[in-house]
Amino acid sequence: MDKRSSNAMIVCAALGWGVFAAPAGAQDVSSPPSALTVEIVRPEVRQWSETVSASGWLQPWQEAVISSEVSGLKTIDVRVDVGSTVKRGDLLAELDSESVLADISKQEAAIATAEANLDEANANVDRAHTLGTSGALSGQTITQYLIAQRTAQASLASEKAGLKSQQIKLQQTKIIAPDDGVISSRSATLGAVVSSGSEMFRLVRQARVEWQAEVPAQYLSSIKPGQTAKLSLSDGSQVNGTVRLISPTVVAQTGRSIVFVALPSQTAKSGQFANGRIEISIAPAMVVPQTAIVQRDGSNYVFVMTDASHVERHLVHVGRRQDDSAEVIDGVSADARVVKAGGAFLSDGSTVRVVDTAEASQ
Numbered sequence: 001m002d003k004r005s006s007n008a009m010i011v012c013a014a015l016g017w018g019v020f021a022a023p024a025g026a027q028d029v030s031s032p033p034s035a036l037t038v039e040i041v042r043p044e045v046r047q048w049s050e051t052v053s054a055s056g057w058l059q060p061w062q063e064a065v066i067s068s069e070v071s072g073l074k075t076i077d078v079r080v081d082v083g084s085t086v087k088r089g090d091l092l093a094e095l096d097s098e099s100v101l102a103d104i105s106k107q108e109a110a111i112a113t114a115e116a117n118l119d120e121a122n123a124n125v126d127r128a129h130t131l132g133t134s135g136a137l138s139g140q141t142i143t144q145y146l147i148a149q150r151t152a153q154a155s156l157a158s159e160k161a162g163l164k165s166q167q168i169k170l171q172q173t174k175i176i177a178p179d180d181g182v183i184s185s186r187s188a189t190l191g192a193v194v195s196s197g198s199e200m201f202r203l204v205r206q207a208r209v210e211w212q213a214e215v216p217a218q219y220l221s222s223i224k225p226g227q228t229a230k231l232s233l234s235d236g237s238q239v240n241g242t243v244r245l246i247s248p249t250v251v252a253q254t255g256r257s258i259v260f261v262a263l264p265s266q267t268a269k270s271g272q273f274a275n276g277r278i279e280i281s282i283a284p285a286m287v288v289p290q291t292a293i294v295q296r297d298g299s300n301y302v303f304v305m306t307d308a309s310h311v312e313r314h315l316v317h318v319g320r321r322q323d324d325s326a327e328v329i330d331g332v333s334a335d336a337r338v339v340k341a342g343g344a345f346l347s348d349g350s351t352v353r354v355v356d357t358a359e360a361s362q
Contacts, residue, residue: 035353039340040305041289043332048285048320051277052223054213054259058272061208061262064179066092069172071196073099078188085207086177092201093188095173100166107163114159118152125149175200182207184270209270211241211261213278217250220257222280229261231276239268243278285320285327286334293318293326294343302328303346305337305354313348 073095080092124145175188185202194200211231215223227243247258259278268274293316294301300318303311316331332338339346346352 035309035351036342036345037355038342038352040337040354041292041340043286043288043328043334043336043338045284045286045334047282048322048327049279050281050283051279052215052219053277054215055275056211056213056258058209058268058270058274059212060184060204060270061210062205063184064181064203064205065199066175066178066201066203067197067199068095068175068194069196070095070169071194073173073194075188075190075192075194078190080183082183082186084183086181086183088177088179090177091174092177093175095194097170097173100170100173104163104166104170107159107166111156111159111163114152114156118156121145121149121152177203179203179205181205204270207265209263209268210244211263211274211276213259213261213276214254214256215259215278217255217257220246223259223278227279229276229278231274233268233274234272239263287325287327288338289340290321290324290326291341292338292343301343302332303339303343304332309351309353311339311346311350311352
């Protein structure tokens with residue numbers, strides 16, 4: 001066999017092998033692409049609260065200013081500091097009372113003198129009554145005795161009033177808490193001489209703090225006392241409160257009004273800024289997982305199963321959002337089979353493979 005015949009036989013053998021081997025390893029280019037595996041959910045109707053967004057600062061419910069009522073006395077004791085919890089009637093500070101005690105002693109002596117003068121005047125009047133009929137005393141003298149008696153009585157009453165004033169001043173040397181609460185500010189300094197009306201402490205009454213939330217004016221008609229508010233503090237904690245009062249005025253510069261929300265005692269500190277929502281009503285909502293919502297070209301869509309393996313894109317309007325769910329206002333029916341996640345990889349008519357929750361989690 002010559003070389004040309006040998007090459008021809010090799011080519012024929014190779015062609016023959018290809019004809020019979022091709023079906024085992026070749027792929028059918030006309031087969032459909034691999035389907036996306038998806039999980040299906042149905043819209044769920046829930047009772048959701050309609051809320052109004054708000055933000056504002058936490059402030060004391062009421063802050064009492066505790067001042068000195070006397071002047072010229074030195075502070076000799078300070079019992080509390082900022083943050084101290086006190087009860088009504090607790091001693092907060094004490095002023096030097098030596099000068100007041102001296103004035104009280106002086107006033108008591110003045111009362112004794114006035115009482116002696118009154119005793120003398122009473123005796124003169126009694127003698128005048130006894131001798132009046134005998135003519136031993138003139139009418140003018142008797143009148144003078146009566147006037148002296150009334151003067152002595154008035155003098156005694158004045159000195160007793162002076163003693164009571166000094167006793168009140170003595171009580172005022174003790175600075176007392178007017179209510180239960182927490183000391184938020186302290187100006188009292190040991191050794192300082194106080195003046196009347198000078199601030200010594202500030203007290204957050206009953207340790208109550210409230211949220212002064214700013215709300216757009218258009219929502220004020222929907223907000224009522226007693227409604228629930230949920231706010232998030234700067235440290236990430238969540239606090240529930242109750243609407244206590246709605247301000248009757250609107251700030252012209254911002255178009256907002258203040259809603260006062262009462263908070264549980266000791267749950268938040270004054271001075272914090274908080275964002276939150278006020279629940280104005282409860283209404284049903286048809287919701288789907290937020291992962292089912294696909295945003296394209298500024299619109300929201302969901303993908304709905306049209307048969308066992310194909311999907312169709314539906315335009316939807318999204319309302320409220322809570323946690324991992326979103327309200328669908330329109331665009332799908334309550335019995336629709338909605339693709340839970342992965343819609344960003346789908347288009348109209350895409351082929352999918354549906355799995356249940358347990359299978360999808362594997």
